[in-house]
Amino acid sequence: MLHAIVPLIPEFSRRFPLIQLELNTDEVVIDLLEQQTDIAIRIGELRDSTLHARSLGNSKLRLVASPAYLAECGEPESVxxxxxxxxxxxxxxLEQHNIWPIWRSEGELLHIKPTISASSGETLRQLAVNGMGIVRISDFLSREDVASGRLVPVLESQTHEMRHPxxxxxxxxxxxxxxxxCFLDYLAEQFASNTLL
Structure with a gap:
């Protein structure tokens, strides 16, 4: 979520200069009370019913690989x-993110066994850009790379669009x-009016 959140911070700080922010950029689910954290951004279905939640939108997911990887290994022709x-x-x-909605048969999901695993989407994006394999990541992480040609969508006809809340x-x-x-309202406003997702 760094790609989406960090660019919003300067304007928030200009609007609310007296509010101090501390950003924890780990991509692990934490206990907010234990970590003394006010707000966390969560992608995917919520599991903790003791939390209040404000919807910010949905993240489109796509399969991508670098042209260098595809030149070396070929583009996958089928699942x-x-x-x-x-x-x-x-x-x-985040094991739930290793379940890919690919048309193997009607309604079947593909549980992948990653060759390389990482704890952050940004790390996985960089691995893909550097030709290490095929990844399924959020559009907000891959959009610039796809536009510039550093990443290429793969198997688009055999995947159905999936979005994570x-x-x-x-x-x-x-x-x-x-x-x-103030911060919740600002996030909701920016996500609603911006092309972040």
């Missing part, structure tokens, strides 16, 4: 070819502090 003959890049800490999650006692409310 069977993808699984049998290609290096797949996946998450080591994006939420800002927080604990709410009886009242929401003004600074948290």
């Amino acid at each position: 069977a070819d993808l699984v049998a003959n290609h290096r797949l890049l996946g998450f080591c800490n 994006i939420h800002a999650v927080y604990y709410r006692n009886s009242t929401l502090s003004a600074r948290i409310s």
Whole structure:
């Protein structure tokens, strides 16, 4: 989410100069109370029902690889070819992101076994750009690389579009502090009016 969040921070700081921000850029799910964190951005289905959530939108996911990888290994012609003959890049800490919606048969999902795993989408993007394999990542991470030709979509006809919901999650006692409310409103405004996703 760094690609989407970090560019929003300067304007927020100009609007609200007295609000101090501390960004934790780990891509692991944390306990907000234990880590003394006000807000976390979560991609995917929410599991913790004790949290309040504000929807920010949906993240489109796509399969991409670098032209160098495709020149070396060839473009996968089918799902069977993808699984049998290609290096797949996946998450080591978010197993649900290693389930790819690919048409193997009606309604079947592909549980991949990554050749290389990483804990962040940004790391996986860089691995793909550097020719290490095929990855399924959010459009906001791959958009610039696809536009510039550093990454190329693959198997588009055999994947159905999948989107993961994006939420800002927080604990709410009886009242929401003004600074948290300001940041939540700002995020919702920016995600709604911007081409972040």
